[in-house]
Amino acid sequence: xxxxxxxxxxxxxxxxxxxxxxxxxxxxxxxxxxxxxxxxxxxxxxxxxxxxxxxxxxxxxxxxxxxxxxxxxxxxxxxxxxxxxxxxxxxxxxxxxxxxxxxxxxxxxxxxxxxxxxxxxxxxxxxxxxxxxxxxxxxxxxxxxxxxxxxxxxxxxxxxxxxxxxxxxxxxxxxxxxxxxxxxxxxxxxxxxxxxxxxxxxxxxxxxxxxxxxxxxxxxxxxxxxxxxxxxxxxxxxxxxxxxxxxxxxxxxxxxxxxxxxxxxxxxxxxxxxxxxxxxxxxxxxxxxxxxxxxxxxxxxxxxxxxxxxxxxxxxxxxxxxxxxxxxxxxxxxxxxxxxxxxxxxxxxxxxxxxxxxxxxxxxxxxxxxxxxxxxxxxxxxxxxxxxxxxxxxxxxxxxxxxxxxxxxxxxxxxxxxxxxxxxxxxxxxxxxxxxxxxxxxxxxxxxxxxxxxxxxxxxxxxxxxxxxxxxxxxxxxxxxxxxxxxxxxxxxxxxxxxxxxxxxxxxxxxxxx
Amino acid sequence: xxxxxxxxxxxxxxxxxxxxxxxxxxxxxxxxxxxxxxxxxxxxxxxxxxxxxxxxxxxxxxxxxxxxxxxxxxxxxxxxxxxxxxxxxxxxxxxxxxxxxxxxxxxxxxxxxxxxxxxxxxxxxxxxxxxxxxxxxxxxxxxxxxxxxxxxxxxxxxxxxxxxxxxxxxxxxxxxxxxxxxxxxxxxxxxxxxxxxxxxxxxxxxxxxxxxxxxxxxxxxxxxxxxxxxxxxxxxxxxxxxxxxxxxxxxxxxxxxxxxxxxxxxxxxxxxxxxxxxxxxxxxxxxxxxxxxxxxxxxxxxxxxxxxxxxxxxxxxxxxxxxxxxxxxxxxxxxxxxxxxxxxxxxxxxxxxxxxxxxxxxxxxxxxxxxxxxxxxx
Numbered sequence: 001x002x003x004x005x006x007x008x009x010x011x012x013x014x015x016x017x018x019x020x021x022x023x024x025x026x027x028x029x030x031x032x033x034x035x036x037x038x039x040x041x042x043x044x045x046x047x048x049x050x051x052x053x054x055x056x057x058x059x060x061x062x063x064x065x066x067x068x069x070x071x072x073x074x075x076x077x078x079x080x081x082x083x084x085x086x087x088x089x090x091x092x093x094x095x096x097x098x099x100x101x102x103x104x105x106x107x108x109x110x111x112x113x114x115x116x117x118x119x120x121x122x123x124x125x126x127x128x129x130x131x132x133x134x135x136x137x138x139x140x141x142x143x144x145x146x147x148x149x150x151x152x153x154x155x156x157x158x159x160x161x162x163x164x165x166x167x168x169x170x171x172x173x174x175x176x177x178x179x180x181x182x183x184x185x186x187x188x189x190x191x192x193x194x195x196x197x198x199x200x201x202x203x204x205x206x207x208x209x210x211x212x213x214x215x216x217x218x219x220x221x222x223x224x225x226x227x228x229x230x231x232x233x234x235x236x237x238x239x240x241x242x243x244x245x246x247x248x249x250x251x252x253x254x255x256x257x258x259x260x261x262x263x264x265x266x267x268x269x270x271x272x273x274x275x276x277x278x279x280x281x282x283x284x285x286x287x288x289x290x291x292x293x294x295x296x297x298x299x300x301x302x303x304x305x306x307x308x309x310x311x312x313x314x315x316x317x318x319x320x321x322x323x324x325x326x327x328x329x330x331x332x333x334x335x336x337x338x339x340x341x342x343x344x345x346x347x348x349x350x351x352x353x354x355x356x357x358x359x360x361x362x363x364x365x366x367x368x369x370x371x372x373x374x375x376x377x378x379x380x381x382x383x384x385x386x387x388x389x390x391x392x393x394x395x396x397x398x399x400x401x402x403x404x405x406x407x408x409x410x411x412x413x414x415x416x417x418x419x420x421x422x423x424x425x426x427x428x429x430x431x432x433x434x435x436x437x438x439x440x441x442x443x444x445x446x447x448x449x450x451x452x453x454x455x456x457x458x459x460x461x462x463x464x465x466x467x468x469x470x471x472x473x474x475x476x477x478x479x480x481x482x483x484x485x486x487x488x489x490x491x492x493x494x495x496x497x498x499x500x501x502x503x504x505x506x507x508x509x510x511x512x513x514x
Numbered sequence: 515x516x517x518x519x520x521x522x523x524x525x526x527x528x529x530x531x532x533x534x535x536x537x538x539x540x541x542x543x544x545x546x547x548x549x550x551x552x553x554x555x556x557x558x559x560x561x562x563x564x565x566x567x568x569x570x571x572x573x574x575x576x577x578x579x580x581x582x583x584x585x586x587x588x589x590x591x592x593x594x595x596x597x598x599x600x601x602x603x604x605x606x607x608x609x610x611x612x613x614x615x616x617x618x619x620x621x622x623x624x625x626x627x628x629x630x631x632x633x634x635x636x637x638x639x640x641x642x643x644x645x646x647x648x649x650x651x652x653x654x655x656x657x658x659x660x661x662x663x664x665x666x667x668x669x670x671x672x673x674x675x676x677x678x679x680x681x682x683x684x685x686x687x688x689x690x691x692x693x694x695x696x697x698x699x700x701x702x703x704x705x706x707x708x709x710x711x712x713x714x715x716x717x718x719x720x721x722x723x724x725x726x727x728x729x730x731x732x733x734x735x736x737x738x739x740x741x742x743x744x745x746x747x748x749x750x751x752x753x754x755x756x757x758x759x760x761x762x763x764x765x766x767x768x769x770x771x772x773x774x775x776x777x778x779x780x781x782x783x784x785x786x787x788x789x790x791x792x793x794x795x796x797x798x799x800x801x802x803x804x805x806x807x808x809x810x811x812x813x814x815x816x817x818x819x820x821x822x823x824x825x826x827x828x829x830x831x832x833x834x835x836x837x838x839x840x841x842x843x844x845x846x847x848x849x850x851x852x853x854x855x856x857x858x859x860x861x862x863x864x865x866x867x868x869x870x871x872x873x874x875x876x877x878x879x880x881x882x883x884x885x886x887x888x889x890x891x892x
Contacts, residue, residue: 030710142836147829451699489697
């Protein structure tokens with residue numbers, strides 16, 4: 001194993017080296033740093049050209065320039081972007097954070113939703129729902145990312161902000177949304193005519209009630225999840241988690257999940273004090289999330305039984321869900337303050353940049369974290385949706401075909417034949433195995449998302465790596481371009497190695513040989 | 515083989531029959547149908563028949579054909595000016611609502627009568643006809659799409675075939691080269707190459723460069739296919755008969771992996787058109803005065819609030835082309851996949867069952883002297 005990894009890493013380093021050389025030559029040919037001077041009408045044009053040649057060292061052979069760049073690169077210096085005379089290392093640092101936020105949010109959402117929808121689509125193969133999802137994924141696949149992005153920016157954001165000014169849904173809109181969601185649930189769950197009707201009416205009614213509730217409590221302008229809602233939603237999470245992971249028959253597991261919800265509710269008030277009085281940052285939040293996971297798992301251990309590990313897993317997931325709800329509640333409580341802030345002035349969904357300038361500086365120390373979080377969220381929302389749609393489509397396709405492949409295997413028939421419940425067959429034997437090929441696609445897809453972020457960042461004006469790359473390409477600055485290329489190439493090489501390792505780790509049929 | 519999941523709420527048919535017997539009958543019937551389906555047909559005929567059974571793919575092919583025809587005949591190509599009265603670059607004056615699209619929907623679609631008008635897609639801020647511009651842009655994007663497909667197919671097939679057939683050192687070398695190209699995302703590589711092509715401002719050059727960036731997937735697939743084909747008996751037979759390597763590769767092995775190639779390249783072409791439009795959108799592909807759909811959207815995105823039609827039409831054409839190509843690709847994949855079977859839906863199965871039952875019943879009624887049928891329904 002170690003030999004395999006070191007061999008692959010060595011190979012990757014070699015590929016990186018050669019690719020950097022080729023890309024340096026290529027970029028050198030494609031950029032034209034003298035273009036603006038050649039068209040200039042300045043009287044000292046000759047002098048300016050000579051100066052620039054001197055500045056950029058253009059009389060030196062490009063191969064020698066590459067090795068100079070490589071030498072600097074090995075000392076950790078990416079050089080200077082000559083037009084702005086800004087250090088590339090500084091630029092890269094802030095740009096990477098911005099891009100990572102965007103890409104990770106989009107990737108997580110796309111994987112989660114895409115896999116879920118794809119699996120359901122596979123389970124209900126050749127039904128209306130399946131055809132609907134297939135068509136939808138084709139459509140999303142064919143949408144140009146930049147077109148969607150511009151549309152979201154110029155239409156979606158505008159409309160939503162207008163809606164928030166006077167948030168009132170008409171009865172007709174509520175009826176329409178409820179009917180649409182009812183139909184989706186009906187098609188997704190399937191069954192005989194009576195089941196379908198019950199599902200349609202049930203889902204439609206619940207949706208309509210929720211919308212009426214949101215309307216009546218003025219939720220759109222002052223959103224909150226109070227303890228009652230936490231109890232309801234938390235119980236939902238508990239039931240759903242138990243249903244999927246162990247089945248509702250497993251009483252210890254169900255008990256663990258519900259005691260996790262109870263614990264979360266009991267801690268709701270103390271948490272309010274903690275979150276209010278302690279100056280928050282992401283480290284503390286991560287710590288709290290880990291505490292939630294650990295206490296959920298601990299509850300499962302306390303419920304005991306021979307299969308306490310399953311209960312612990314269920315408890316951990318439920319506890320995390322409840323903790324996330326409490327966190328969301330806290331974030332939402334700052335929404336009113338955010339809306340009223342003069343730099344926002346009631347139009348929260350942003351279309352440009354990755355933060356509102358001068359927002360965080362102008363508020364009290366205690367509110368900084370929460371308002372900053374909301375601000376990042378409102379800026380991330382539209383780019384994430386734009387970036388997510390395409391990989392959502394491909395994950396749906398992959399998850400569907402891989403699940404179908406698995407369901408046709410003999411071991412699924414064996415599992416059914418020995419009398420396991422359908423849940424166990426699907427979740428244990430089917431779902432887990434269908435994730436194996438997916439796990440190898442994820443790293444590569446995330447790298448592709450990095451490429452896709454170029455377009456999204458461009459449209460939404462996020463100062464990320466993609467925008468740095470495009471801007472430098474237009475400005476004919478080779479140093480930032482090379483920095484960008486090295487980072488993406490490094491990521492791609494690592495992603496390939498990780499994909500191989502994941503495959504070997506998950507599938508015992510694959511042997512890693514050096 | 516797929517066995518339909520056991521249907522618990524199986525409708526009790528008029529004839530007494532256990533579910534397993536039903537299943538078995540349905541399966542053997544399907545098997546028989548499948549055999550009858552392909553009897554005495556060549557592979558090409560089977561593929562063609564299966565393709566034409568894919569309704570989405572056939573519709574997509576017709577729509578794509580119509581788009582191609584419209585784009586090339588309306589504004590013409592090369593020296594030919596086409597039948598449309600405006601040219602993409604000719605400007606006019608825009609006063610009042612003169613720039614509004616004159617296209618209106620037929621009354622049964624909620625419009626006020628179908629009118630094609632003088633400027634069906636409206637005009638832009640300098641009075642240029644948007645229909646002519648969109649058609650010209652569609653032409654460019656289509657040309658780029660096809661050239662990318664051809665270039666990447668040629669390179670991908672050659673690299674993959676050589677690597678898979680000869681193996682050994684050549685294989686290792688070619689695969690390392692492929693890895694090298696893969697390290698850079700296609701969009702990024704395309705951007706750098708696009709910047710190079712933008713200097714020359716030629717759609718052909720851009721397309722060739724994009725083809726040079728996007729052959730890697732095909733090369734890997736073809737190599738994988740060739741690795742298995744190489745071990746097959748017919749290749750040994752050809753070699754024993756004295757065929758040259760070139761002949762074995764192109765005459766014996768390549769036709770066997772044509773399915774993989776066609777399917778993959780069709781899907782690649784749909785990403786190629788998105789890639790070209792995306793690059794043109796960020797100003798690294800086709801640039802003014804040449805026209806591409808992505809460049810049109812880039813040029814007009816600021817006018818979204820005042821003249822939305824400038825933005826809608828080019829985007830619509832990109833979506834239509836990409837969607838059609840994707841559907842054709844899907845149809846081809848189904849057609850070439852030997853494991854693919856048409857599985858009748860539950861509803862179709864039940865309908866067939868009912869029909870069979872009705873036939874059995876009428877036969878029983880006619881055969882009244884025996885009167886052995888268990889249940890009589892009136």
